[in-house]
Every structure is written in C-alpha cells, then in structure tokens.
Amino acid sequence: MTYQGVLTKMETEFLSPIQYYLVFESDFLNMNQLLGKTIHIQFVKYQCLNCELDKPIYRQGFCKTCFFDIPQAADWIMRPELSTAHLEKEDRDLVYEKKVQLQPHIVYLANSSNVKVGVTRKSQVPTRWIDQGAHEAIEIVEVPNRYLAGITEVALKDYVADKTNWRTMLKNEVVDENLLEWRERLKPYIPNEAKEYFIENNTETILEFPVQRYPEKPKSLNLIKSQNYSGKLVGLKGQYLIFEDDTVFNIRSNEGLVVDLSIL
Known part of the structure; x- marks a missing residue:
C-alpha cells in the first residue's frame, strides 16, 4: 500500500510507549504499527508549508521567500x-x-x-x-x-x-x-x-519510546540527494525514524517534502 503527502512533524500521544502518527492530507499512519516492517520512501517534490508552491525548502518547512516573511518563522x-x-x-x-x-x-x-x-x-x-x-x-x-x-x-x-x-x-x-x-x-x-x-x-x-533496536552508528538519510530509500523500521524516537541498517530519517528536518511512502 502506498501513501502520498507532504511531510510535517509526526503527531504523538503520550502513552507507554509513545504513539506516533504520520499525518497526510487524506490519510494518517500509526507508525508504531509499522515497526518490524520494510518501508520505501520516495521523494516526489517540494511543497512549502505556507504558500504550498513547489519551491525548494529553505528552513522549517518553508521556502526562502516565506521564511523571511511570515511570523511563524x-x-x-x-x-x-x-x-x-x-x-x-x-x-x-x-x-x-x-x-x-x-x-x-x-x-x-x-x-x-x-x-x-x-x-x-x-x-x-x-x-x-x-x-x-x-x-x-x-x-x-x-x-x-x-x-x-x-x-x-x-x-x-x-x-x-x-x-x-x-x-x-x-x-x-x-x-x-x-x-x-x-x-x-x-x-x-x-x-x-x-x-x-x-x-x-x-x-x-x-518517557518511553517505541524502539526495538538503537543504532550503533546512526547515519542521516538525505532524501533530496538519494531520492528514495527502503529499510526495515525498528524504532521511533524524537522525530526520527530508525532503520535496521542504522539509517535514521528526521521527519521534522524534512518538513515540506512531498513523498510516496510504501509498506512492502
């Protein structure tokens, strides 16, 4: 099954362990339920969280023009x-x-x-x-x-x-x-x-985080550079997805990217 949407920081519920939700425009995923499963992330385009235009994200999910203009930044x-x-x-x-x-x-x-x-x-x-x-x-x-x-x-x-x-x-x-x-x-x-x-x-x-295995040498996924990535999800901590091969993906740092996310 494939979902598409613009990345925004994961919503959370303060339970034991903490529950994580990736929310798109018309769908949402309980990420805890994906632990142990292989997921594929594909970069599609940019979408500024303010103007919604397909312009490179500058900071905090906003394009450069919006970042220097809106009060939220x-x-x-x-x-x-x-x-x-x-x-x-x-x-x-x-x-x-x-x-x-x-x-x-x-x-x-x-x-x-x-x-x-x-x-x-x-x-x-x-x-x-x-x-x-x-x-x-x-x-x-x-x-x-x-x-x-x-x-x-x-x-x-x-x-x-x-x-x-x-x-x-x-x-x-x-x-x-x-x-x-x-x-x-x-x-x-x-x-x-x-x-x-x-x-x-x-x-x-x-606070208790849903992590099956912590990375020994975490390496950050640059989705713009790699364009896509597949890996087994083994943990959620902070705003990071943690994968079995020690790759980590910071959702918060990638706000404003439109992605396809597939559960393999």
Whole structure:
C-alpha cells in the first residue's frame, strides 16, 4: 500500500510507549504499527508549508521567500528572548505574535543526550519533550509570556547545555540524572523578573519510546540527494525514524517534502 503527502512533524500521544502518527492530507499512519516492517520512501517534490508552491525548502518547512516573511518563522521563534508582544511592539504580525507570545510558557530541563534547558508553550508539554527524544524531563519555571521564558533560558545557558547531541540521543547513550537536584542547583541563576514563577513542588516526567533496536552508528538519510530509500523500521524516537541498517530519517528536518511512502 502506498501513501502520498507532504511531510510535517509526526503527531504523538503520550502513552507507554509513545504513539506516533504520520499525518497526510487524506490519510494518517500509526507508525508504531509499522515497526518490524520494510518501508520505501520516495521523494516526489517540494511543497512549502505556507504558500504550498513547489519551491525548494529553505528552513522549517518553508521556502526562502516565506521564511523571511511570515511570523511563524521570525527570529523570536528560535530565540524567545527576542519576543516583544508584551511591549505592544510588532515584529512581523502583532496579532499573531500576541496570540503565541502572550500565553503561559514553561522553562524546563530535559535529558535527551545530556541535561539541557529549553522553552516551550505550556500547551506543548510533553509534546516538546517527545520531539526532542528526552527520556526524562521536568518543568522548572512557568511564566505568563514568551519573553520571560526566553530571558530565563538565556540566563541558565551559562550553567547547563541548551542543545541535544542527536547521535547520542539516538544511540540511547544517556545517563539518568536527578532533575530535581538540577532544578535546585539552577534556582539561584533564574533572573529576578522570573523568580516568583519558580515551580517548587513537582516530579520528573518519564518517557518511553517505541524502539526495538538503537543504532550503533546512526547515519542521516538525505532524501533530496538519494531520492528514495527502503529499510526495515525498528524504532521511533524524537522525530526520527530508525532503520535496521542504522539509517535514521528526521521527519521534522524534512518538513515540506512531498513523498510516496510504501509498506512492502
């Protein structure tokens, strides 16, 4: 059976193990049900997630024109400390910026390849942790807007990592950490503007991923270059498909590609 559609990040359900769904325009696949099966992925064309034109994808699923124009790709998306909606200052579209920036945000610690600090909207917990392949995570601060979360993250980056090593995450070479101890260790470095939002009493969230075998030497599939690939699916972690031959395919990094996906 063959399915065709534009790639967008997999939808997930926080169960044990986590359930993954690849959603196309008129179909969806529960990817957990494909574990142990051989699938074939064929590149068809590009489709920008904004204008829907067949133009090369630049970043985040958008063509170059859209990336530098639409509010969904503005700098404050990746750097929340640049948010200005709380000051009534527009970057690209103040209505959109208020909608996204002026809602509760979480500063968290997650252990994917190492302990890292991150920011997400409260409504995206635990989805954000799943997408990063974290096997444990904890909220440390809940603030009313994106700016406060951003300046808190910037302050804490001097004392804890803010990036995930994707190879280490996929190989599952992860050491369990006591995130409650990390939270207390970092508490003194939270900016004064956010200190009142520190979360005193909560527990770690543990996440279980559907992986039959972790890759020893993960190699990333470049579908644009290879045009197609076939392999046995043996795991799902973060936004990655893990195959038996150690090939891994990051769905999130390939948003905006139209593919044929066949189950062999």
